[in-house]
Structure formats: C-alpha cells, structure tokens
Amino acid sequence: MVAVRKDSALKAVRRLGVARPAELEAQGIPRAQLYRLVRKGLVARQARGIYVVSSHPYTEHHALAQVAKRVPNGVLCLLTALRFHELTTQAPAEVWIALPEKARKPRLEYPRLRVTRFSGAALTEGVETHRIEGVDVRVYSAAKTVADCFKYRNKIGIDVAIEALRDFGRRHRGGATDLARFARICRVTRVMQPYLDSIA
Numbered sequence: 001m002v003a004v005r006k007d008s009a010l011k012a013v014r015r016l017g018v019a020r021p022a023e024l025e026a027q028g029i030p031r032a033q034l035y036r037l038v039r040k041g042l043v044a045r046q047a048r049g050i051y052v053v054s055s056h057p058y059t060e061h062h063a064l065a066q067v068a069k070r071v072p073n074g075v076l077c078l079l080t081a082l083r084f085h086e087l088t089t090q091a092p093a094e095v096w097i098a099l100p101e102k103a104r105k106p107r108l109e110y111p112r113l114r115v116t117r118f119s120g121a122a123l124t125e126g127v128e129t130h131r132i133e134g135v136d137v138r139v140y141s142a143a144k145t146v147a148d149c150f151k152y153r154n155k156i157g158i159d160v161a162i163e164a165l166r167d168f169g170r171r172h173r174g175g176a177t178d179l180a181r182f183a184r185i186c187r188v189t190r191v192m193q194p195y196l197d198s199i200a
Contacts, residue, residue, distance in 0.1 A: 006042075009033050010053060013043055017134020018065045019051045047110050057133065063111040065135040067095045071106045074099050075127050076139040077116060078148055078156055084130075085142040087167040090160060098123060098140070116152065121185045142168055143178035150188040165195055 009029045013019045021031050034051065037043040043051050050066055061084065064076060074097035081096070082088040094114040099105075101117045126144025130137050140148060146168050149161035168175060179196070183189040 006033070006037065009037055010042060013037070013051060014053045015134065017052070017056075017132075018046070018069050020049050020069055021051070047108070059133055061132045061137075063095055064137050064139075065133045066111060067097060067108070067113065068132070068135050068137040070108055071097060071099075071113075073103060074106070074115075074138070075118075075123070076137065077118070077145065078152060079114075079160070081140045081142075081145040082149065082160075082164050084139055085145060087142060087145065087164045087171070088160060089163070116155075122148075122151075125185050126182055141178070141182075142172060143175055144182045144185075146179060147182035147186040147188055147192070150183070150192050151186040153191075162195055165192070 009024065012024055012027050012029055013034075016023055021034055024034055025031065034043065038045055038051070042054055044054050044056070045051055046066060047070075050069060064080070064084070067074065067076070076084060076096065077098040078096040079088065079090055079092040080094075083090065083092060092114075094112040096114045096116065098116050098118040100123060101119050105115055106113060126141045127138050128141050130139055146161070146164050149156060149164050153161050168179070172178075176196075179192075180189070183192050
C-alpha cells in the first residue's frame with residue numbers, strides 16, 4: 001500500500017514539474033508523504049515550498065518555472081522577458097516580474113525578484129503562456145517587451161531598449177504592426193518613432 005502511494009506521489013511531482021505541497025495535497029498526497037520522499041532522496045526541495053523529483057530535467061529557464069509557481073499572478077517582463085525571447089545580450093541577476101499596482105510584494109529567498117508595477121492594458125495585454133519544465137509560465141510577448149523597455153528606459157537604460165528593438169527587427173520581420181500596437185498601449189509611440197525610423 002505504501003509503495004503504491006510512494007509511486008503515485010512521485011508521479012504527481014513529476015507530472016507537475018515543479019510542485020508545491022498544496023498542489024499535492026489537492027491530489028490526495030499528504031505533506032508527510034512528500035517529506036518522506038525528500039528524506040529518501042527521491043524528491044529534492046528547491047526552495048521554500050518548491051519540490052522537484054531528483055531526476056528532474058533542468059533547463060536554463062528553471063528559475064522562471066520556480067517564480068511562476070510561487071507568484072502565479074506575475075508576468076515575466078523587461079530584462080527577463082528580453083532574455084527569454086533572445087533579444088538581449090544582458091544576463092539579469094534577478095527575475096523581473098510585473099505585478100498589479102496593489103498586489104503584495106512576494107518574499108522569495110531564491111531566485112531574487114525585481115518587481116515592477118503595471119496597470120490597465122499595460123498589465124493585461126501581450127501576455128503569452130509558455131510551458132517550461134511542466135509549468136505554465138506567463139511572459140510578455142517579444143513586441144510588448146520591446147515597448148515596455150522604452151517605457152522603463154530610465155530603469156534599464158535606453159541602450160538596452162535600442163538593442164532589443166534592433167534584435168526584434170532582425171528576428172521578427174513583419175512585426176512592426178505588433179510593435180506599433182504595444183507602443184500605443186505603453187504610450188511610448190513618440191519616444192520609439194525616431195529609433196523605428198533609423199532601423200526601417
């Protein structure tokens with residue numbers, strides 16, 4: 001009986017990719033069972049409230065899957081989204097996420113977070129869902145991220161925004177319509193126009 005429960009618990013953790021105890025409890029797997037699997041070395045604790053099977057297939061985006069589990073209402077943005085879409089040479093030390101203005105700031109030991117506050121259409125438009133290590137991860141689209149970079153150019157640097165725009169132009173030919181739409185949503189059309197003209 002215990003072996004069956006152990007197998008079903010392991011399968012559940014594997015299926016979830018990155019698992020939280022509450023998710024396992026919802027599937028009838030008590031915390032005590034999870035902690036037994038950790039003690040036996042079959043499951044590893046990644047961070048507070050985050051577990052994976054010991055044979056978990058890690059990818060370069062593992063930290064993003066962790067953040068998506070811990071902050072489900074967040075959307076990966078700015079430098080993290082640029083990196084995800086391969087639109088920058090920057091390698092941010094923190095995971096950048098957008099949250100609604102009144103949302104509570106998450107407290108994570110790891111990975112470190114950089115929280116930005118978005119509102120209205122700038123928060124809700126351009127969100128894509130990508131599957132990373134079995135986890136649904138919300139990230140702004142490439143075009144939305146470029147527009148965000150111009151909006152937050154004082155935070156990340158205008159040079160990063162321009163590099164992202166150039167890379168976007170090379171990788172997403174025909175993406176000008178999307179870019180113009182998100183520039184309007186982020187209210188940076190006038191700021192972006194000279195740079196759009198220079199790479200046209």
